[in-house]
Amino acid sequence: MARIEARGLSKRFGGKHAVRDVSFDVEPGRITGFLGPNGSGKSTTMRLMLGLDLGQGETRFDGETYRELADPVRRVGALLDSGAFHPRRSARDHLRMIARGAGLPPSRADEVLNQVGLGAVADRPPKGFSLGMNQRLGLAAALIGRPDTLLLDEPANGMDPQGMRWLRDFLEHYAAEGNTVFVSSHLLADLEAFAEHVVVIGQGRLLADSPLKAFMAAHGVERVRVRTTEPEQLAAAVEDAGGAVPERDGERLTVTGLDVKAVAELAASRRLLVTELVAVSGSLEEAFLNASAASVEYGTDQARIEVTR
Numbered sequence: 007m008a009r010i011e012a013r014g015l016s017k018r019f020g021g022k023h024a025v026r027d028v029s030f031d032v033e034p035g036r037i038t039g040f041l042g043p044n045g046s047g048k049s050t051t052m053r054l055m056l057g058l059d060l061g062q063g064e065t066r067f068d069g070e071t072y073r074e075l076a077d078p079v080r081r082v083g084a085l086l087d088s089g090a091f092h093p094r095r096s097a098r099d100h101l102r103m104i105a106r107g108a109g110l111p112p113s114r115a116d117e118v119l120n121q122v123g124l125g126a127v128a129d130r131p132p133k134g135f136s137l138g139m140n141q142r143l144g145l146a147a148a149l150i151g152r153p154d155t156l157l158l159d160e161p162a163n164g165m166d167p168q169g170m171r172w173l174r175d176f177l178e179h180y181a182a183e184g185n186t187v188f189v190s191s192h193l194l195a196d197l198e199a200f201a202e203h204v205v206v207i208g209q210g211r212l213l214a215d216s217p218l219k220a221f222m223a224a225h226g227v228e229r230v231r232v233r234t235t236e237p238e239q240l241a242a243a244v245e246d247a248g249g250a251v252p253e254r255d256g257e258r259l260t261v262t263g264l265d266v267k268a269v270a271e272l273a274a275s276r277r278l279l280v281t282e283l284v285a286v287s288g289s290l291e292e293a294f295l296n297a298s299a300a301s302v303e304y305g306t307d308q309a310r311i312e313v314t315r
């Protein structure tokens with residue numbers, strides 16, 4: 007099963023670096039999310055991986071570059087731009103044309119249309135499709151050669167919550183069969199829901215290549231939510247102990263900088279009555295912002311934040 011090794015990917019547009027010395031691995035059997043805000047270099051990186059853009063660096067799929075693959079359609083399925091369809095050709099004919107070009111039987115067109123839930127609209131031209139349906143058609147094209155690797159650029163774009171749920175289930179199932187899935191999104195909450203591993207990019211630089219949980223633990227802010235009958239006294243005690251109270255709502259305080267045990271001990275030592283005490287982990291978005299801030303703060307040499315694998 008395919009393992010992707012991307013090494014030293016770089017690309018400039020004019021004088022500006024879109025992607026700078028980005029290296030990471032994508033392992034089979036799990037969904038790897040490729041995370042970064044708009045304009046951070048995700049699409050450019052994916053195009054470099056497939057040799058569609060000229061730049062520096064190399065990407066190997068089980069040891070071979072995309073151009074070296076004898077039968078790329080059967081090895082790597084890519085969804086990079088779902089908008090490129092013939093205006094009048096039906097979805098089925100569009101896929102049959104791709105199948106013919108790849109030496110695959112025309113029956114694959116209907117198989118993949120059914121696989122992505124577009125069987126009922128096979129005779130219609132994609133011109134009238136919604137963005138979410140176009141994404142499904144693009145995914146059908148990527149799947150046509152039964153590849154063991156999928157590279158999907160923002161496949162959830164334009165999908166409604168039902169479509170998102172379907173995509174997540176589909177990719178989870180596909181990865182669980184031992185396939186390799188590399189999927190980008192600028193919507194951090196989407197990836198948080200289904201990626202097991204994340205490659206994180208900001209301003210063209212790699213910020214992390216780590217399990218999602220480790221990334222969150224390293225860069226997320228753990229908070230403690232505590233309710234007490236003496237909020238003023240507890241807040242003062244927290245601040246004395248080096249913590250902070252960024253939010254206050256009546257008797258409920260949100261504490262950062264101290265863990266649950268420290269807050270409990272503090273309240274007990276001051277004999278303050280606590281009626282609720284819970285640890286709340288931060289969002290992926292927050293972790294991303296912290297990782298980006300750290301990379302800017304420490305400059306170029308330490309832009310890559312190491313997170314234990």
Ligand SMILES: Nc1ncnc2c1ncn2[C@@H]1O[C@H](COP(=O)(O)OP(=O)(O)OP(=O)(O)O)[C@@H](O)[C@H]1O
Pocket residue numbers: 019023024042043044045046047048049050051192
């Ligand atoms: N053809 C191009 N010519 C000039 N600049 C480009 C070109 N393509 C991308 N860029 C620039 O390179 C940077 C990275 O763009 P890229 O599209 O790879 O980001 P992205 O992370 O995929 O963004 P999005 O989430 O919006 O798709 C951006 O600053 C973008 O403006």
